Amino acid sequence: MPEWHDWAVPVSPLTPQLRDQYVRRLNVERTAAPSVAGLRDLHRAHLDHVPFENLEIQLGRATTIDPAESATRIVNGRGGYCFHLNGAFAALLTSLGYNVTLIRAAVPDGTDTIVWGNHLALLVEIDGATWLTDVGFGDGFRDPLPLRPGVVEQPPFTYRLEDRDGQRWRFDHDKMSSVGGYDFDVTPTQLAEFEPQHTRLSTDPESGFVQKLVVQSRRPDHTLVLRGCVRTRIDGDGRTSREVTSADEWLGIMTGEFGLDLTSIGDDVLLKLWRRVRATHDEWVRAGRP
Numbered sequence: 001m002p003e004w005h006d007w008a009v010p011v012s013p014l015t016p017q018l019r020d021q022y023v024r025r026l027n028v029e030r031t032a033a034p035s036v037a038g039l040r041d042l043h044r045a046h047l048d049h050v051p052f053e054n055l056e057i058q059l060g061r062a063t064t065i066d067p068a069e070s071a072t073r074i075v076n077g078r079g080g081y082c083f084h085l086n087g088a089f090a091a092l093l094t095s096l097g098y099n100v101t102l103i104r105a106a107v108p109d110g111t112d113t114i115v116w117g118n119h120l121a122l123l124v125e126i127d128g129a130t131w132l133t134d135v136g137f138g139d140g141f142r143d144p145l146p147l148r149p150g151v152v153e154q155p156p157f158t159y160r161l162e163d164r165d166g167q168r169w170r171f172d173h174d175k176m177s178s179v180g181g182y183d184f185d186v187t188p189t190q191l192a193e194f195e196p197q198h199t200r201l202s203t204d205p206e207s208g209f210v211q212k213l214v215v216q217s218r219r220p221d222h223t224l225v226l227r228g229c230v231r232t233r234i235d236g237d238g239r240t241s242r243e244v245t246s247a248d249e250w251l252g253i254m255t256g257e258f259g260l261d262l263t264s265i266g267d268d269v270l271l272k273l274w275r276r277v278r279a280t281h282d283e284w285v286r287a288g289r290p
Contacts, residue, residue, distance in 0.1 A: 011087075011102065011191065013095035014071055021075040022092050025049060034098045036126050040143050042096075043135060044220075046089060051258045052138035052216040053079040054209045057202045058273060059265070065191060065198050067091035077261025081209065082136035083198045086120045087191060089135050099125045100133075102191055105171075105184035109208075114183065117197045121184055123147065132161070132171065132184075138216035139177055139223040139234065147186075156221060156236030176234050177223075213277050215258050226253055229281040243281075247274040 014022065023030055026045040031038035055078070056063050063069065063084065070080055070088035079085065090100045105119035122133040124144065131144035142154045149163045157174035159181075164170060173181040201207045208214075215226040222235035231253055232241040244250045251270060254260045262270060 011067060011090045011094045011100055014068060014091050016095075018068065018071055018075070019092060019095040022071050022088070025075045025077075030096065034096065034126055036129075036131070038096075039093070039098065039124055039126065039131060039133070042089075042093070043133060043144050044142060046085070046135040047142065047218045048220075049259065050074050050085065050135070051079040051260060052081060052085065052136065052214070053254075053258070053260065054081055054202075054214050055260075055262075055265070055273075056080070057209045058213045058277075059269065063202070065194060067191070076264070077259075079215075079260065080136075081138075081201075082120050082134075083194055085136035086122055086134060089133075090122050093122075093124060093133075101125075101186075101188045102194075103184055103186055104189045104193070105182045107182045108180060115197070116185065117189075117194055118201065119182055119184075120191075120194050121182075123186060137179075137182075138214070139179075139218055139225065140173075142218055142220065145171070176239060212280065213273075215254060215260070217258055224257060226250075226258070228277055228284075247271060250274055250277075 013019070026042065026049050028041055028045040065083040065087050067087040067090065070084035071091060073080060073084070074088055090102060093100045101123040103121050103123055104117040105121045106114045106116045107119045109115055109118065120136065124131045124133045130147040132147050133144045134140050141159055145152055145159065145161060147161070149161055152159045152161070157176070159174060160172040162170040162172070167187060168183060168185050170183050171181045173179060201209050204210060212228050217224045222233055225232040225234070229244045229250065230241050231244055232239055244253065251262070255262060
């Protein structure tokens, strides 16, 4: 197996001020030195406090995948999707002394084509062991996964890692997930190589992120999802969904249950977004789509 620290692609650290603001946003104590326990605590705290969300895409607002820009949005009470969340987290970890590698992954998009780079994940090496780290998958694993084949239990969910050829691996999600998992390549990748996929996923009318609002959080014992006008909780008892029928309830879920700070968007803009999301939901229902 390769020595990750010998050929890892570095991520620029955040400024000390932004690093400290980020740590405060996560409400976690900084450890004196990188450790497995410290990485686990940071990973959990990120999932607890920073939701996966595509509001900027839904609002038609262009973003970059620059980690400092993403981190600034996070410390201001927002989230992002994989390129934002894992990019910012990689920069934070680097700022805290962790050895981080960016890797490309391929999430199924409903076709038979494997699109490498439509997801960004991380490898973190600590004391000679490598950990698959991902705070940008929405309903992904709670704790980093040791990079070795096998089944990992993180109740109430079960995951599996498969080593396909030493370079390409497979992460299989729990059977209750709506996304089966992803393939990933452990070859270190420059952040700039993800920019074409970011542009496609955030602007292409055929992109699921353009078509539907999504907010997700992986909690200690469940996953919470807001997809369009449907709120879903996934836990050991299965999936429970209900339709959200009012703007007040919809906004309350985003600000209350997910903890998003939406003050910078403006009430009028949010109301217009709700009406569009609701109209899209109604169209899907009339068309008999799931």
